[in-house]
Structures are given as structure tokens and as C-alpha cells.
Amino acid sequence: MNPNSTRYGRYLIRLLIIVPGFIFTVLWFLPLLWIILTSLKPTAEILTNPPQWLPSAFSLEHYGRVLEKPVGQWTINSLYIAIISTILTLVLGAAAGYAFARLRFFGRDILFWLVLASFMMPFEVMLIPLYRMMGDFGLVGTRWSIILPSVAGPFSVYLFRQFFLSIPRDLEDAAAIDGAGVWARFVLVVLPLSVPACTAVGILAFAENFNQYIWPLIMSTSDAVMTLPVGFGQFAPSLQGSTNITQYYGMGAAAATLLIIPSLIVFLILQRFFMDNIITSGMKG
Amino acid sequence: MSGIVLKNVVKRFGDETVIPELSLSIAEGEFVVIVGPSGCGKSTTLRMIAGLEDVSSGSIHIAGRDVTWLQPKARDIAMVFQSYALYPHMNVAANMSFSLRLSRTPKAEIRERVRKAAEMLELTEFLERKPRDLSGGQRQRVAMGRSIVRDAYCFLFDEPLSNLDAKLRASMRTELSILHKKLDRTMIYVTHDQIEAMTMADRIVIMEKGRIQQIGTPREVYNTPDNVFVAGFIGSPSMNFLDAELVEEEMLTVRGDGFAFPLAPELAARAKASRSSRVVVGLRPEHFAATTTTGRAADSTLAPVHLEVDVAEYIGSSQFLAARIGSKQIAAAVEVGPDTLPMTSGEYGFDTNRLYLFDSDTGESI
Ligand SMILES: Nc1ncnc2c1ncn2[C@@H]1O[C@H](COP(=O)(O)OP(=O)(O)OP(=O)(O)O)[C@@H](O)[C@H]1O
Ligand SMILES: [Mg+2]
Numbered sequence: 001m002n003p004n005s006t007r008y009g010r011y012l013i014r015l016l017i018i019v020p021g022f023i024f025t026v027l028w029f030l031p032l033l034w035i036i037l038t039s040l041k042p043t044a045e046i047l048t049n050p051p052q053w054l055p056s057a058f059s060l061e062h063y064g065r066v067l068e069k070p071v072g073q074w075t076i077n078s079l080y081i082a083i084i085s086t087i088l089t090l091v092l093g094a095a096a097g098y099a100f101a102r103l104r105f106f107g108r109d110i111l112f113w114l115v116l117a118s119f120m121m122p123f124e125v126m127l128i129p130l131y132r133m134m135g136d137f138g139l140v141g142t143r144w145s146i147i148l149p150s151v152a153g154p155f156s157v158y159l160f161r162q163f164f165l166s167i168p169r170d171l172e173d174a175a176a177i178d179g180a181g182v183w184a185r186f187v188l189v190v191l192p193l194s195v196p197a198c199t200a201v202g203i204l205a206f207a208e209n210f211n212q213y214i215w216p217l218i219m220s221t222s223d224a225v226m227t228l229p230v231g232f233g234q235f236a237p238s239l240q241g242s243t244n245i246t247q248y249y250g251m252g253a254a255a256a257t258l259l260i261i262p263s264l265i266v267f268l269i270l271q272r273f274f275m276d277n278i279i280t281s282g283m284k285g
Numbered sequence: 286m287s288g289i290v291l292k293n294v295v296k297r298f299g300d301e302t303v304i305p306e307l308s309l310s311i312a313e314g315e316f317v318v319i320v321g322p323s324g325c326g327k328s329t330t331l332r333m334i335a336g337l338e339d340v341s342s343g344s345i346h347i348a349g350r351d352v353t354w355l356q357p358k359a360r361d362i363a364m365v366f367q368s369y370a371l372y373p374h375m376n377v378a379a380n381m382s383f384s385l386r387l388s389r390t391p392k393a394e395i396r397e398r399v400r401k402a403a404e405m406l407e408l409t410e411f412l413e414r415k416p417r418d419l420s421g422g423q424r425q426r427v428a429m430g431r432s433i434v435r436d437a438y439c440f441l442f443d444e445p446l447s448n449l450d451a452k453l454r455a456s457m458r459t460e461l462s463i464l465h466k467k468l469d470r471t472m473i474y475v476t477h478d479q480i481e482a483m484t485m486a487d488r489i490v491i492m493e494k495g496r497i498q499q500i501g502t503p504r505e506v507y508n509t510p511d512n513v514f515v516a517g518f519i520g521s522p523s524m525n526f527l528d529a530e531l532v533e534e535e536m537l538t539v540r541g542d543g544f545a546f547p548l549a550p551e552l553a554a555r556a557k558a559s560r561s562s563r564v565v566v567g568l569r570p571e572h573f574a575a576t577t578t579t580g581r582a583a584d585s586t587l588a589p590v591h592l593e594v595d596v597a598e599y600i601g602s603s604q605f606l607a608a609r610i611g612s613k614q615i616a617a618a619v620e621v622g623p624d625t626l627p628m629t630s631g632e633y634g635f636d637t638n639r640l641y642l643f644d645s646d647t648g649e650s651i
Contacts (some may be wrong), residue, residue, distance in 0.1 A: 169372035173337045176357040177364045178384035178431070188383075192374045 034262075039063070039253035046249045054147055056110060062250035066235065066258065070223050075230040077220075080263070081146050082210040087241075088151040089205040090198055098186055102172070115154045123214070131218065141221040150209050156201045163197035164190060179261025199270050207263045287349050288313040289334065289439060289471060294343035296495075303329055303494040306343075311473065313348070316465050318474045318482040320518065321492035323406055327475040328367060330492075333439045334473065336360050348438055362434035364441040367475075371416040371431075377403075378412040381430045386626045396589045397575060402430040404461060421448045429457070433464060439471040446481065479521045483507070491515050513648040516567050516641055522605070525615040528645065531556055539566050539642070543611025546588045546637050552651075556642055559651045567641030570605075573617035574634040587634030592617065597627040604628055 034053075035203055039062055041055035099105070100112050130149055131140070139145040166189060175189045191198075213229045220226040232255030235248055289311040296304035304326050311317050319327050332338040334345060344353045353358050362583035363384075371380050378399055385395045404410045406426040416424055425448045432440055446454045462485055465472055476482055483503045484487050491498045491506060491514070498518075499511040510516035516524045529541035537553040544560050546566070548556060556564070574587055590610060600604040606617040607627060619628065642651040 077299060156301070168368065168370065170366050170368045171372065172366070173332075173335075173357075174431075175372070175383070176337065177335055177362065178435075179358040179387040180383075181358060184387060282338040284404055 001191070024096065035253045036257050038192070039091075039250060039257045041250065043247045043250055045175060046129050046246050062254035063258075066232070066254045067159070069227070069231060069234075071231065071258075073223055074226050074228045075262075077143065077225060078210055078227040081143055081216075082206050082262075085150045085209040086146050086202055086205040088147070089153065089156050089209075090202060092151060093153075093156025093201055094160050094191065094194065094198070095186075096157045098164055098190065100157065100161045101129075101164035118154045119158075127218070129212070130215075134219070141219060143225055145219045146212070146216050146225070146227070149215065150205075150212065153205075154263075156205060159201055160197055162174060162192070167193055175279075203230055203267055203270050206266050210263055211259070229260075232259055288315065289473070290435035291330075291334070292344045292346070293331060294330075294345065295341045296326070296333060296338065302495070304333075307495070307497060309490065309497065309500070311471060314469050315600060316462075316472045316474065316485055316487045317490060318476060318488075319490045320476060320482045321478075321498075322518075323477075325492045326495040327492060329495075330377065331364065331443055331473065331475060332433040334439075335362055335364050335441055339481070344640060354426045361438040362441060363435045363437040363439075365428045365432050365443060367443040367551075369416075369428040371424055371427055373416055376413050376415055377408060377419070377427050377430075380416070380427055381434050383431065384435050393488055398434045399430075402434045404434075405464075406430050406457075422450065422453060424459075425449060427590075437469075437470065442472065442474040444475055444477065447477070453462075454481075461485060471547055476571075479519070483519075489519070491518055493518075494628045500633075508640070509650070510567075511650050513565060513567070513643045516643070516650070520569055522570045522616045522618065524611075524641070525570065525617075526643075527566045527568065527610065527613055529564055529566045531564055533564050539640075541566065541611070542563040542613060543609075544590050546590070546635065546640055548640070548642075549586065549638050552642060555651050559644065560647070561644050561651070563645045564651065565643040565645050565648075567643060568615070568635060569639065569641075570616045570618040572639045573606075573619050574636065575619045575621050575628065576634055586636055586638045588637045589632050590635050592630060592633045594628055594630045599627065 037053060037091050039056065040058045040060070042057065042061065043058045045052060045055050100108060100115075104112075126149075134140050134145045134148075137145075139148070171189060171193075172185050175185045180188060210227075211229055212227070213233065216225075216227045217230045217233065225230075230253075235251040235255050289309075291307055291309045294304060294307045295302070307326075307330065314554040319330065321327055329338060332335075333340050334347075336352065336355060336359075336405060340353060344351060346352065347360055347362070372383065375383065375581070381399050381402060382395045386399065392399075397414070400409075403412055406429060408423065408426055408430060410421060411419060416427065419427065429442075429445055432442075446457050449457060458481060461474075465485075474481070474485065486503055488500055488502055489499050491508050493514050497516045499506055501509075506519050507517060510519060513526065513575045517526070527541050527544065529539040529544075532538050532540050534547075536547040537556060539548065544566075573590075573592075576587070592606065592615075594606050595609065596607040598607075602623050603618050604625070604627070606619065608615055608617055608630075619633070621628065643649065644651060
């Protein structure tokens with residue numbers, strides 16, 4: 001084949017990937033952009049016909065309104081809950097994932113199937129039993145009532161297990177020969193190689209816990225426990241009466257915009273730890 | 286008893302029996318080399334000794350202790366893996382010192398031992414590097430280093446030199462032999478390489494399909510192979526096998542397509558006793574000669590044989606011949622001196638004192 005035509009072929013393939021990718025990115029991004037712009041519009045320009053993308057002047061009035069609420073306390077609550085949940089999820093998920101991947105014990109496979117099966121269960125089904133359970137523990141209305149249920153998620157266990165299975169067996173065998181017991185192997189060899197898995201689970205767990213809504217809504221009975229999403233949820237236009245609804249659009253948009261920031265920061269900090277390819281570098285070939 | 290003893294060890298993976306039954310006794314301080322074709326169970330055997338793989342039945346004793354169900358770390362062994370298995374997140378020095386740090390060896394001693402091992406393995410300049418920044422050969426040397434910094438009761442090596450170039454391999458071979466003399470530790474060494482096996486081993490274990498075919502010193506397995514498999518496996522280039530019949534002539538003779546060799550008296554006696562008439566004759570390439578007579582014709586044991594030479598390869602003082610006896614392809618290596626022209630078809634000699642006979646049904650040596 002003529003070299004030019006293969007080159008065009010390659011360009012064409014790249015184009016076929018890039019163009020749809022670009023379109024989907026734009027489609028995904030437009031609503032986000034709309035919310036951010038809405039949060040900056042004067043109230044009068046929020047609901048216009050035809051819709052108007054850019055405000056005549058940028059205004060921070062909605063942000064001002066939102067910040068009149070105890071947003072600082074909500075943020076602390078959210079961070080507290082998200083950080084502790086994330087740490088516990090990492091610790092328990094990695095430990096359980098390792099047990100499922102490498103240890104041999106009675107009932108392991110059945111237990112693992114049960115963990116997987118809990119994927120299939122919608123959270124709403126568990127709302128009432130969970131509520132009563134927290135009641136029995138006397139935890140209703142505390143931060144721990146929000147933290148504990150999220151820590152037991154199957155996803156991190158599953159993801160860690162799959163990752164650990166991909167670590168060459170010989171590495172752990174070599175460590176065993178070098179005199180490492182199960183704990184030393186896990187802590188000194190397996191975990192340091194699991195930075196990519198920890199990062200992925202960490203980001204997902206943080207975002208999920210930070211953005212939880214239904215369960216904290218039920219559990220937070222006071223500003224002392226209330227999380228950002230629940231607090232900001234109060235601005236949702238549909239929760240308000242029919243009066244003055246437009247300005248709640250602005251405040252809701254401002255709240256939603258603020259809500260993106262913490263997850264974004266965590267992602268930006270952690271994403272550079274996403275690396276692959278280092279694990280097999282000690283092996284032959 | 287000290288040393289390492291495997292008693293009736295069986296290994297199954299699911300339904301597949303990889304080691305049907307294996308018993309092996311290795312004396313303390315002995316250097317044993319296990320050889321055999323790929324997939325015959327060499328690595329599996331090492332892993333069972335190391336405690337990385339449970340035995341399906343049987344028992345393993347190390348230094349007089351029954352270790353069959355002990356953890357690897359309780360067995361006092363060091364091992365070099367076929368895949369190197371270096372810790373990717375640690376640099377070379379940390380890789381080598383990992384076991385010493387786990388056993389809480391004093392820092393100064395760790396540094397000294399790592400330094401010595403690195404020097405011997407020519408790794409000193411790489412101590413700070415991560416495995417991913419090393420070549421295959423360097424990685425393999427780090428894997429060696431990781432085991433020899435230790436003072437284990439027994440060292441297990443799974444093809445530790447396979448990735449090195451010829452020169453480094455030869456020098457590592459010597460170093461290992463020296464190390465073995467110095468440490469006086471039991472070593473079990475798996476290899477595909479004839480020369481490694483012959484040069485380093487006190488005893489060689491030849492395995493096929495999970496069974497031990499023969500155990501013996503390099504001399505024994507070369508000179509008196511128990512069966513066709515061992516005879517073909519030990520020696521390079523490998524032995525030629527020809528079908529033949531035992532016939533009574535002036536002397537008892539093996540006769541086949543294109544050849545007839547009178548048997549030396551000792552072998553003839555054994556052949557008679559075995560009462561088989563159909564046999565397999567084994568001829569090592571290096572026992573062919575370019576002439577049909579030695580200096581003293583009277584006690585010459587060279588029997589004439591016609592070789593139809595296809596190719597003669599010049600390798601200095603000898604030549605490798607790809608030739609035919611009758612219709613059968615064989616290899617021969619004849620010493621002719623460096624100035625000889627390529628050898629051609631004609632009469633050659635074979636030293637009948639060094640002829641091997643095997644039962645054609647069982648493959649056992651006669
Ligand atoms: N974990 C396992 N599960 C099932 N079969 C296995 C397992 N490990 C090894 N085997 C099988 O056992 C046999 C022996 O394997 P082993 O690795 O001991 O061979 P080897 O002699 O070391 O070969 P090589 O020279 O290629 O390294 C092979 O047929 C292999 O497929
Ligand atoms: Mg192997």
C-alpha cells in the first residue's frame with residue numbers, strides 16, 4: 001500500500017474516535033456549563049424565553065444567599081464523613097479483597113458470591129432496616145450513622161480483589177521465602193504495589209460519600225450533622241412554595257457549583273497516582 | 286537424618302497428577318542439579334521443598350525436621366525464581382536486604398552483606414536502581430543476590446542463569462561453585478543447560494513427566510545411563526539411537542541397517558543374559574573417529590562403519606558431521622585437527638567399548 005494512503009487511513013481512524021468523543025464530551029458538559037452560568041446570572045435572567053446562555057452582567061447574589069446558611073459547618077461535616085468513610089473503605093476493602101484473593105479459608109467462595117450479590121440490591125430496599133438498625137445502635141442523627149453503612153460497600157472489596165489477583169504470584173512467594181508472613185507480605189509488598197487501586201477506590205469512595213444524599217437526608221436531624229448536599233438540597237426549587245421560585249433556581253445552581261469543588265480537588269490531587277505498568281517490572285521478559 | 290529428604294511425594298493439581306511419586310534424599314552440603322524437559326515438574330518440586338506448594342501426599346524433611354506442613358519462612362531456605370520476582374517498588378539494595386531486614390539483622394551487617402553480594406555479582410553501580418531500569422541479565426543477578434545475602438540452610442535455584450550471556454553465565458557458574466564450597470550449604474539447582482548440570486553438580490537428578498529417571502554423579506549418568514531417556518538427555522550433541530538385532534557370529538554382534546558392531550566381551554555377556562534379540566544401539570557422537578584403526582591395530586576397539594556425510598561443520602580442532610548410517614540420520618563429532626578439509630563420506634571408526642545397548646521394548650539399559 002502506498003504510504004500516504006496508510007497515513008490518511010490512520011488519520012481517518014483517529015478522526016472517527018475523536019469526533020464522537022468530542023460530541024459526547026460537549027453533550028455531557030453543556031448542562032454543567034448551564035448550571036455554572038445560571039449561578040452567575042441576575043435572578044431576572046434565569047428563566048427567559050428564548051433561553052439565554054450568557055448573563056448581561058455576572059452577579060454573585062445567589063452565592064451570597066447560599067453562604068448565609070451554616071455552609072462552613074456543613075462542609076466540615078461532609079469532609080469529616082467523606083474522609084473517614086474513605087479511609088475505612090480503603091482499609092477494610094483492601095483487607096477483605098486480599099483475603100478473597102489470596103487466603104484460603106472455609107466458605108470463601110460462597111462469601112464472595114454474597115458480596116457480589118449485594119451489588120444487585122438497591123439501596124432504597126435497605127433504607128428501613130438500616131434506619132431501625134441505627135435506631136437500635138442509638139446512632140440516629142450522628143455522623144457515624146452516615147459513615148458506617150457506606151463503609152460496607154461491595155465495590156471496593158471487588159475492585160481490590162481483582163487488582164490483587166493481577167499481582168504476580170511469584171512476588172508474594174518470594175516474600176514468603178524471604179521470611180514474610182501474611183501481614184508482612186500484604187503490608188510491605190502488596191499494598192505498595194496497589195497505589196493505582198487505592199487511588200481509584202479512594203477517589204470513587206470520596207466522591208460517593210461526599211455526594212450521598214438520601215441516607216444523610218434521613219439521618220441528619222440538625223445542622224450539627226447536616227452535610228453539604230443535604231444542606232444545599234434545601235435550595236432545590238421544587239421544595240419551595242410557588243413564590244419566588246426563580247431565585248431558588250439561582251441559589252440551587254450556586255449550591256451545586258460549590259458542591260463540585262471538593263470532589264474536583266480530590267480528583268486533581270490523586271489522579272497523578274493513577275499509574276499502571278510498574279507491577280510487572282520486576283518480572284522476567 | 287540431616288539434609289533434605291522427600292518421601293513418596295505426590296503432587297496433583299485438580300485431576301492432573303504432575304508428580305506421581307517422588308522420593309529423593311539429598312545430603313547436607315550437597316549440590317544437586319535437577320534436569321529434565323520443560324513441564325516435567327522441576328519447578329513444582331522446588332516449590333514443594335520451599336513450602337510454596339502443598340504436597341498432595343508424602344512428606345518432606347529438612348535438616349531432620351518434618352517440614353511438610355510448615356510455612357516457607359519456617360523452613361530456612363532461600364530461593365531464586367525462574368521469573369526473578371523482584372520487588373518492583375524497591376531498589377536493588379532494598380530487594381537484596383529485604384529478608385535481612387525482616388529478620389532484624391543489625392544495619393551494619395546488612396550493609397556489609399549486600400556490599401559483598403553486589404560486588405560478586407557486579408551490581409555495585411546499580412544498588413540504587415529500581416528493577417524496571419535494569420536489563421534482564423541484571424535483574425537475574427539481583428535475584429541471585431537476594432538469595433545469597435542470606436545464610437539459609439538450603440538454597441533453591443530455578444534456572445537462575447538462563448538469561449545471561451555466555452560469558453557471564455560461565456563466570457557465574459564458577460562463582461556459584463566457589464560459593465557452594467565456601468558456604469558449604471545444600472543447594473538444589475534446576476537447569477536446562479547440560480554444561481551447568483555436568484560442571485556444578487555433585488549429583489544430577491534426571492526427571493521426566495514427574496518421575497525420576499536416574500540419580501547419579503555426572504560421570505555415572507554420562508557413562509552408565511539407566512535408560513534411553515537419560516542417555517539421550519545427557520551429553521551434547523545427544524546420543525544417536527539405531528534399531529538393531531543381536532546376532533551370534535564370531536563374536537556377539539549388533540547388526541542393523543548399514544552397520545555391524547562386534548560387542549566388547551563384558552557387554553556381550555550382559556546382552557546374552559538379557560535374552561532380548563531386538564535392541565536399540567546408542568552411539569555418542571564424540572565416540573566416532575576419523576580412522577578405522579588406532580595406532581596399535583591389535584587391541585583396537587574401533588569398528589569400521591560407513592558414514593554418508595551430508596554436512597561437515599568446522600569448529601576448530603574437530604568437525605561436527607550431519608551424516609547417515611544406512612538410511613538413518615545421525616550426528617558425529619570427530620577430532621581431526623584444525624587444518625583438515627571438510628570431511629566427506631567414507632569409512633569411519635566407532636569405539637565399541639563405548640557402545641550402549643537398550644532393550645527395545647522397555648528402553649532400559651542392558
Ligand atoms: N498451579 C498449577 N495448576 C495446574 N497445573 C500446574 C500448576 N503449576 C504447574 N502445573 C503443571 O505442572 C507441570 C509441571 O510444571 P513445572 O512448572 O514444575 O515444570 P518445569 O519442569 O519447571 O518446566 P519448565 O522447565 O518449563 O520451567 C506442567 O505440566 C504444568 O502445566
Ligand atoms: Mg520451571
